[in-house]
Amino acid sequence: MSHVHVPALASFLLAAGAAFGQAPIVGDIEGKEFRPFPIAVTELRLAPGAEAHKSAAQQLVKIVRADLELTGAFKVLDPKSFIDTDGLTQSTVRFPDWLNVGAAGLAKAQLKDEGSKLVVELHGFEVASAKEGLTKTVSGSKDDVRGLGHALADEIYRYFTGEPGVFRTRIAFVRKVQGEKHVFVTGIDGQGGGQVTKGGGLNLLPSFAPDGKSLVFTSYRLDNPDLYELALGDGSLKRVSSRPGLNTGGRISPDGGKIALTLSQDGNSEIYLLDRGGGLLKRLTSSWGIDTSPAWSPDGANIAFVSSRAGNPQLYVMGSSGGEPKRLTFQGTYNQTPAYSPRGTHLAFTARDERNVFDIFVLDLRTQKVARVTQDQGNNEEPSFAPNGRMLVFSTTRSGARQLVVSNLDGTKQTVITTGGEHSSPSWGPFVK
Known part of the structure; x- marks a missing residue:
């Protein structure tokens, strides 16, 4: 058998996004013309009272970045290039700064301590259009930081591709x-x-x-x-x-x-x-x-x-x-x-x-x-x-x-x-x- 790439595979994947009921932002994520979607995932902000969870916040970001990179659909940008001085909401994000580092997508979040749970306020943005399309609260047990990280990656993946993520499977x-x-x-x-x-x-x-x-x-x-x-x-x-x-x-x-x-x-x-x-x-x-x-x-x-x-x-x-x-x-x-x-x-x-x-x-x-x-x-x-x-x-x-x-x-x-x-x-x- 010879090595063949079939463009029809790309149309299959694009149609799959529509089948899940959401138009994908990333678009056709396979085929000869595809380039991984560049996304910036910033460090989690710590809300007042959550300072003791700095290590968990760092682990969450690491998991999310690794999950998105694993799919081949995303190019997770190096955080060393970030000028992350803006806020979490659309009106406070400095979109030109993110365009300058090559980001097409942006994910930002804040971590809160709510008793037995860690709660993350998650925001997703399309950088070129300065649009905030994802606002989600995701919570998880303090004993399962990995599960919470995968849940965050699922939400980001769904927003940008129009399909459910598989990171908790x-x-x-x-x-x-x-x-x-x-x-x-x-x-x-x-x-x-x-x-x-x-x-x-x-x-x-x-x-x-x-x-x-x-x-x-x-x-x-x-x-x-x-x-x-x-x-x-x-x-x-x-x-x-x-x-x-x-x-x-x-x-x-x-x-x-x-x-x-x-x-x-x-x-x-x-x-x-x-x-x-x-x-x-x-x-x-x-x-x-x-x-x-x-x-x-x-x-x-x-x-x-x-x-x-x-x-x-x-x-x-x-x-x-x-x-x-x-x-x-x-x-x-x-x-x-x-x-x-x-x-x-x-x-x-x-x-x-x-x-x-x-x-x-x-x-x-x-x-x-x-x-x-x-x-x-x-x-x-x-x-x-x-x-x-x-x-x-x-x-x-x-x-x-x-x-x-x-x-x-x-x-x-x-x-x-x-x-x-x-x-x-x-x-x-x-x-x-």
């Missing part, structure tokens, strides 16, 4: 721990969270439920690769499917009522449909090849999957109740791990190129055009979309041990979010409600 993944493999959950910056599976053995292929309250994953804890569901609130564990052979790649339907997975109970690996409790509803595929890696479309109408029925692994799609599959990929001889975009118009997947290297690609299901996200950066596999469709998380070997990367969709901004150990099989969770 979570990513599940597998990490190798002392010869075992366990499921972990972390923030999208690689901070917070921790190990969620217990006991020995191999725990693989985690996937969030649509409400984010639980995970399904495959575990060898009883020797057979069985499917389990783990409640993230109380840690309770339920074995969903323990049929002979494989019970892998479980994905819960968008309505939360069904699970698509791979079973090999009849001797061959095929896609099946279970109810949420594990009862068998239907066998969806029947071929001599191996069928695996089911992925639900956001509306629940279709399931993409991988099949070797044509001789090597390729992507296919079928109705969620079965039927004749349609082949989706024709380039390359090894395509796998499909993941739908939140709007259902694109599939991210892993493909092996002519050098036997695995990379991330995105298929436009409307035009059948393919865009390459990674190249010459080791092996890159197992993509999962952010819930707003703007970013991907995937695993990489670019630095040796397998780590997780968060990337924008054209691959121009990629950030490794984990360090140490081996990390794989990321699943990006839904929006926080």
Whole structure:
């Protein structure tokens, strides 16, 4: 596969902003003509009585700047260039000073101490038009400064892009721990969270439920690769499917009522449909090849999957109740791990190129055009979309041990979010409600 950037990807992202009901200020944030939106994020002012929270204020600004930079949509300006002597409101901001440092957007805030909470008065401005369009009060526990910082970044992101931010969402993944493999959950910056599976053995292929309250994953804890569901609130564990052979790649339907997975109970690996409790509803595929890696479309109408029925692994799609599959990929001889975009118009997947290297690609299901996200950066596999469709998380070997990367969709901004150990099989969770 050659390295191709597809302009159609840009129109998909621009349309996504309109779908969330707000015209974006940043505009088209992907494509050959895009340049990251320059934004100034000033230090938080401390309101009277909040002087003891100087360290928290500094941490909040650091988190917000890092979050915005992570997306690739923003260029966060160096605060050393700021002449920040103005106030918080439109009438007191000296917009020419901010134009002079190259800012197109401006975020300013004040921190207050209100008992058990920290409260931030947040303001966002379009510098060229001298317009204040964002005025928001955001509060959080004094024990969760990181969560408050992510909430502030979400508000700034929404104002400038017209879409919800994903900074409070979570990513599940597998990490190798002392010869075992366990499921972990972390923030999208690689901070917070921790190990969620217990006991020995191999725990693989985690996937969030649509409400984010639980995970399904495959575990060898009883020797057979069985499917389990783990409640993230109380840690309770339920074995969903323990049929002979494989019970892998479980994905819960968008309505939360069904699970698509791979079973090999009849001797061959095929896609099946279970109810949420594990009862068998239907066998969806029947071929001599191996069928695996089911992925639900956001509306629940279709399931993409991988099949070797044509001789090597390729992507296919079928109705969620079965039927004749349609082949989706024709380039390359090894395509796998499909993941739908939140709007259902694109599939991210892993493909092996002519050098036997695995990379991330995105298929436009409307035009059948393919865009390459990674190249010459080791092996890159197992993509999962952010819930707003703007970013991907995937695993990489670019630095040796397998780590997780968060990337924008054209691959121009990629950030490794984990360090140490081996990390794989990321699943990006839904929006926080």
